[in-house]
């Protein structure tokens with residue numbers, strides 16, 4: 001037996017050799033000594049048996065053995081680096097299946113604001129630094145649920161600190177809030193007609209409150225964002241590595257970003273594995289065909305560092321615009337007339353989905369409300385009737401409010417559920433918009449798992465902050481930042497939450513055979529944690545700091561325990 005590894009770990013090892021065939025063996029039958037071994041730890045492998053071990057060996061960027069301290073130490077050669085974990089816990093590298101960016105930026109930073117006064121102080125500071133006429137724009141990574149008042153700052157609030165300079169607060173990916181100077185600048189008045197797929201919001205007296213939702217944002221032309229650079233992407237990836245992330249999936253980004261990432265891979269600058277969904281503006285089959293041709297990429301091209309993951313589409317708004325079968329709670333329901341925002345109509349959406357299926361592309365669709373899920377089902381079923389999508393891992397992105405009648409249809413299409421912890425951030429707002437029962441059902445991970453769906457976890461950063469441990473904490477407890485527990489019946493086991501953040505994400509990108517668990521033959525992506533995430537008190541999951549992150553056997557964050 002070439003490997004001195006015992007028990008269930010050996011069964012896994014033997015299977016993995018069969019799958020990956022990547023164990024380095026010398027002609028003599030001796031194994032090549034590992035580059036690195038990690039010993040004296042608590043290794044949570046997330047393998048099919050949920051086994052644990054004390055130590056792992058790494059060579060050529062992959063795990064080569066998992067087992068006891070003595071068996072792994074016996075593999076070491078003169079050149080092998082030995083990392084003493086000092087009892088720390090190791091888990092597979094964490095993944096985020098729906099991450100736009102890490103937040104931050106050059107705009108007004110509201111991520112640390114905890115009250116309306118904090119928001120206004122941040123805006124006032126920029127007004128005082130700037131010149132007359134400057135347009136002030138905020139970063140997008142904040143939400144009113146983080147504010148003590150649990151409400152948005154509106155036009156009248158912003159006017160008190162910026163009567164002259166136009167102010168545009170960007171909130172997440174679906175909403176702007178403008179002050180009066182900004183409304184004037186872009187000629188938005190009470191007479192401006194509503195925009196299809198969007199909404200210009202009014203207050204109780206019928207006055208514009210400055211809020212523009214989804215396609216209504218097109219009324220505003222913001223100054224161009226600073227050009228995305230390799231340096232900026234590398235800096236973001238370092239932040240993500242520090243939170244324990246080793247893989248991310250960009251849910252809809254430009255071809256320009258993909259080309260930058262390719263250049264980063266060529267120069268060996270990537271410290272995180274990337275799957276990118278493409279996003280193009282196309283609302284019929286012919287335009288989609290032309291747009292796909294213009295991308296000049298293959299539907300699933302790439303390798304273990306960077307790959308194309310399919311095409312991103314969207315059919316409804318976000319927190320404040322998810323498209324529902326039933327009206328919003330009052331006053332947002334506007335006397336039963338407001339059911340959210342449908343950003344792409346059924347006929348155009350179905351046309352585009354069927355064309356992508358013909359072209360061999362996978363589709364991932366943003367759908368928050370149950371009416372949006374109805375639209376996705378109708379289109380995916382129409383595509384499936386032409387050519388089966390089963391086994392091709394098409395996805396439902398978000399899927400906040402699935403209804404009982406929708407589960408069997410989602411299952412029949414063999415969809416993967418890409419679920420995030422929006423509720424953790426936005427709980428009190430969702431209660432206000434949708435009522436307590438609907439808010440408590442938001443992202444019902446337990447219900448999805450119980451019905452046999454593969455659920456891949458993430459955050460939707462920068463809409464929700466990116467730490468993956470907060471996703472695990474929320475899915476395990478259903479606790480929220482400022483609104484207490486919502487939907488306690490949807491709590492899941494910690495080991496399931498860990499799968500959702502690791503191997504299930506690998507499944508989403510067709511990579512479960514090469515990453516997502518600590519098994520011989522797989523890519524050596526791992527995270528060292530200060531304590532056992534399966535047994536520590538709940539609150540520790542939210543608060544613990546990552547000790548060290550490795551991608552492909554290289555340390556990309558932190559240092560060995562000391």
Ligand SMILES: [Zn+2]
Pocket residue numbers: 098100173251460
């Ligand atoms: Zn998103």
